[in-house]
Amino acid sequence: MYIDIKPLWTTIKNNIIEKISTLNKTITLAAVTLKPDDATQNYLKNQEKLAKKLGINYSVYEAINRNQLFSILRELSSDNNVHGIFVTHPLPGIEEMEAVNMISPEKDVEGRHPYNMGMLMYGSEFFAPCTAEAVVKILEDITKLSGANVVVVGRSTTVGKPLAIMLLRRDRSATVTVCHTRTRNLQQITRNADIVIAAAGKINLITSDMVKENSIVVDVGINVTDNGIVGDVNPEVSEKALVTPVPGGVGRITTIILMEHVVKAAEKLKLT
Numbered sequence: 001m002y003i004d005i006k007p008l009w010t011t012i013k014n015n016i017i018e019k020i021s022t023l024n025k026t027i028t029l030a031a032v033t034l035k036p037d038d039a040t041q042n043y044l045k046n047q048e049k050l051a052k053k054l055g056i057n058y059s060v061y062e063a064i065n066r067n068q069l070f071s072i073l074r075e076l077s078s079d080n081n082v083h084g085i086f087v088t089h090p091l092p093g094i095e096e097m098e099a100v101n102m103i104s105p106e107k108d109v110e111g112r113h114p115y116n117m118g119m120l121m122y123g124s125e126f127f128a129p130c131t132a133e134a135v136v137k138i139l140e141d142i143t144k145l146s147g148a149n150v151v152v153v154g155r156s157t158t159v160g161k162p163l164a165i166m167l168l169r170r171d172r173s174a175t176v177t178v179c180h181t182r183t184r185n186l187q188q189i190t191r192n193a194d195i196v197i198a199a200a201g202k203i204n205l206i207t208s209d210m211v212k213e214n215s216i217v218v219d220v221g222i223n224v225t226d227n228g229i230v231g232d233v234n235p236e237v238s239e240k241a242l243v244t245p246v247p248g249g250v251g252r253i254t255t256i257i258l259m260e261h262v263v264k265a266a267e268k269l270k271l272t
C-alpha cells in the first residue's frame with residue numbers, strides 16, 4: 001500500500017498561510033546553484049511553483065564557478081531583503097562545507113551551516129535539514145518510533161546522516177542502522193527492519209525480497225528517467241509494505257518544509 005501524505009502537506013501549508021498573513025511582509029527565498037543535476041532541476045522547478053502559490057518571493061542564482069558562487073552567497077547573506085538561502089547539493093568540484101559556511105546561520109533554511117548542524121547534534125531542530133525533517137514528520141504521523149529498528153540507506157550530510165541523528169533523539173528513540181556503498185549484506189539488514197528509509201539515488205535499490213512483511217518503507221530517491229520521476233524503491237514493494245510514493249511523497253513534504261523554514265527565518269529576522 002502507498003502512504004497518503006496529502007493531509008500532512010495540507011496541515012503544514014495551512015500553518016504557513018496563517019503565519020504569512022500575520023507577518024504581513026514580503027518573504028524572500030533565494031536558491032543558489034552550480035551545474036544542477038536532473039534531480040536538482042526538478043527540485044528548483046517545484047520550489048518555484050510552490051513559492052508562487054504561497055506568495056513567497058523566489059529567485060534562482062546560477063553560478064558558473066567557485067568564486068561567483070561564494071560571492072553570491074556572501075551578498076545574499078548580507079542583503080536585508082533576503083530571508084532564506086538555499087544552496088543545492090551536489091556542488092561539483094566544490095568543498096561543500098566551505099560553501100555552506102558563507103550562509104548566515106539565521107538564513108540557512110536547510111540547516112546545513114556547521115552552527116545549525118551542531119545544534120542538531122544537541123537535539124535543537126530550529127533549522128533541521130528539510131528532507132530529514134520531512135521523513136521524521138511522515139513517520140511520526142503513522143507509527144511509533146520508540147524502539148523501532150530503522151535502517152537508513154545513505155549517509156549524505158543533507159539526508160542520511162542528519163536523519164539518523166534526528167531518529168536517535170531521546171523523544172524518538174529509534175534504533176538506527178546507517179548503510180552505504182560499503183555495507184555488506186544490505187538485504188539481510190533491511191529484512192530485519194521495521195522501517196527502511198531509501199536515500200541513495202539508485203533506481204530499484206530496494207526490492208520486495210529486501211523488506212519485512214508489513215514494514216514501512218520511506219522512499220527519498222528522486223531519479224529522473226525518460227518516463228518521469230521514480231524513487232529508489234521498486235513498485236512491487238508496495239504489495240508487501242507501506243510505502244511513500246514517488247512522486248507525491250517525501251519530495252512534496254520536503255518542499256513545503258523548506259517554505260515553512262523561510263517563514264520561520266523571516267519571523268526571527270524581524271525580531272532582531
Ligand SMILES: NC(=O)C1=CN([C@@H]2O[C@H](COP(=O)(O)OP(=O)(O)OC[C@H]3O[C@@H](n4cnc5c(N)ncnc54)[C@H](OP(=O)(O)O)[C@@H]3O)[C@@H](O)[C@H]2O)C=CC1
Nearest residue numbers: 039131154155156159180181199200201220221222251254
Ligand atoms: N525527496 C527529497 O526530498 C529529496 C530527494 N533526494 C534524492 O535522494 C537521493 C539521495 O540524495 P543525497 O543523499 O543527496 O545523495 P548523495 O549522492 O549525496 O548520497 C547518496 C548516499 O547513498 C549511498 N548509496 C548509493 N548507492 C548505494 C547502494 N547501492 N547501496 C547502499 N548505499 C548506496 C551512498 O553511499 P557512499 O557514501 O558510500 O557513497 C551515499 O551515502 C537522490 O536521488 C536525491 O535526488 C535528496 C534530497 C531530498
Ligand SMILES: Nc1nc(=O)c2c([nH]1)NC[C@@H]1CN(c3ccc(C(=O)N[C@@H](CCC(=O)O)C(=O)O)cc3)C=[N+]21
Nearest residue numbers: 039040042043046087088089222229247248249251252
Ligand atoms: N541542498 C539540497 N537539498 C535538497 O533537498 C536537494 C538538493 N540539494 N538537490 C536535489 C535533491 C532533489 N530534491 C527534490 C525534492 C523534492 C522534489 C519534488 O517535490 N518532486 C516532486 C516531483 C513532481 C514531478 O515533477 O513529477 C514530487 O516528488 O512529487 C524533487 C527533488 C531535493 N534535493
